[in-house]
Amino acid sequence: MFPDVRLRRLRKGKIRDLIRETTLSVNDLVMPIFVNENIDSPVEISSMPGIYNFPLSEVAKEAKETADLGIPAVILFGVPAFKDAEGSSSCGETDIVQEAVRRIKAELGDRLVVITDICMCEYTSHGHCGIIDFETKEILNDPTLEVLGKIAVSHARAGADMVAPSGMMDGMVDAIRQALDFSGFENVPIMSYAAKYHSCFYGPFREAAESGYSFGDRSTYQMDPANSDEALREVTLDVAEGADILMVKPALPYLDIVYRVKTEFDMPTAAYNVSGEYSMIKAAAANGWLDEKKAIYESLISIKRAGADFIITYFAKDAARMLK
Numbered sequence: 288m289f290p291d292v293r294l295r296r297l298r299k300g301k302i303r304d305l306i307r308e309t310t311l312s313v314n315d316l317v318m319p320i321f322v323n324e325n326i327d328s329p330v331e332i333s334s335m336p337g338i339y340n341f342p343l344s345e346v347a348k349e350a351k352e353t354a355d356l357g358i359p360a361v362i363l364f365g366v367p368a369f370k371d372a373e374g375s376s377s378c379g380e381t382d383i384v385q386e387a388v389r390r391i392k393a394e395l396g397d398r399l400v401v402i403t404d405i406c407m408c409e410y411t412s413h414g415h416c417g418i419i420d421f422e423t424k425e426i427l428n429d430p431t432l433e434v435l436g437k438i439a440v441s442h443a444r445a446g447a448d449m450v451a452p453s454g455m456m457d458g459m460v461d462a463i464r465q466a467l468d469f470s471g472f473e474n475v476p477i478m479s480y481a482a483k484y485h486s487c488f489y490g491p492f493r494e495a496a497e498s499g500y501s502f503g504d505r506s507t508y509q510m511d512p513a514n515s516d517e518a519l520r521e522v523t524l525d526v527a528e529g530a531d532i533l534m535v536k537p538a539l540p541y542l543d544i545v546y547r548v549k550t551e552f553d554m555p556t557a558a559y560n561v562s563g564e565y566s567m568i569k570a571a572a573a574n575g576w577l578d579e580k581k582a583i584y585e586s587l588i589s590i591k592r593a594g595a596d597f598i599i600t601y602f603a604k605d606a607a608r609m610l611k
């Protein structure tokens with residue numbers, strides 16, 4: 288009457304460590320940093336306890352703290368003082384992200400990979416990720432591509448190591464690749480937010496980046512959470528257009544997509560553990576409903592197990608400290 292197989296034999300003590308299939312390392316982490324032109328000291332984001340908006344003067348210090356924890360990369364989001372319908376403070380040489388990149392690179396050089404988010408929503412007064420036709424309220428795809436190319440080149444010129452288009456415009460990777468190559472930045476890789484869903488889990492980010500929209504929503508460009516084959520079509524296009532790294536976003540509610548993208552494309556694959564995923568754990572932990580450290584580890588290891596090579600996460604610094 289004995290069980291033939293006893294899997295519990297391998298679950299004891301150090302044997303458990305020996306057969307662990309997935310590992311989490313500090314090298315798997317990318318820390319997002321918000322840099323904001325409207326402030327002169329760090330401001331905590333109320334819906335994301337522990338995450339701050341930084342003024343330019345503090346951004347290199349924050350990046351250094353991140354690098355000192357062994358985290359290999361940051362992704363920068365900029366909040367400009369001036370916003371207009373065309374997002375014109377997105378691509379100037381001395382705009383907020385460009386200045387931040389310059390300061391971080393001057394401080395840290397090759398010690399830290401600096402990735403920049405390429406999108407218009409932080410810079411537009413209406414908060415949408417592209418140029419708008421005001422009469423029809425349509426977000427215009429092709430005119431937006433031109434601006435995305437300019438933003439990418441300006442970031443590369445400032446010293447960005449990698450650019451990450453997040454606006455879900457058709458053809459964005461191709462437009463950015465061409466713009467970079469034409470300006471002599473053929474060695475700057477593109478990490479595409481290839482399968483980015485129309486998700487409520489970006490809510491806290493919009494407070495952080497002051498990028499809420501004034502009308503409509505983002506469902507005409509971001510994907511329907513109900514779709515999975517469509518994600519693969521998005522990825523297929525981005526690969527053909529020259530994406531070097533594919534990203535799935537959000538992460539935890541979309542682990543099936545992470546898995547499909549990794550197994551079907553065999554490309555470097557990233558997952559974005561987004562603001563809402565962070566805030567949920569923080570809120571539950573603050574109420575004593577979840578063990579914060581365990582919830583962080585379990586989330587991140589699950590994202591790795593699904594196939595992500597690395598994770599963009601607001602928990603990066605916490606996780607790096609835990610892994611020490």
Ligand code: PBG
Nearest residue numbers: 406408453488489492561562563
């Ligand atoms: C910009 C962008 C967003 C996020 C990353 N880049 C917001 C959005 O698309 O609404 C969300 C990140 C997060 O929630 O942590 N388009």
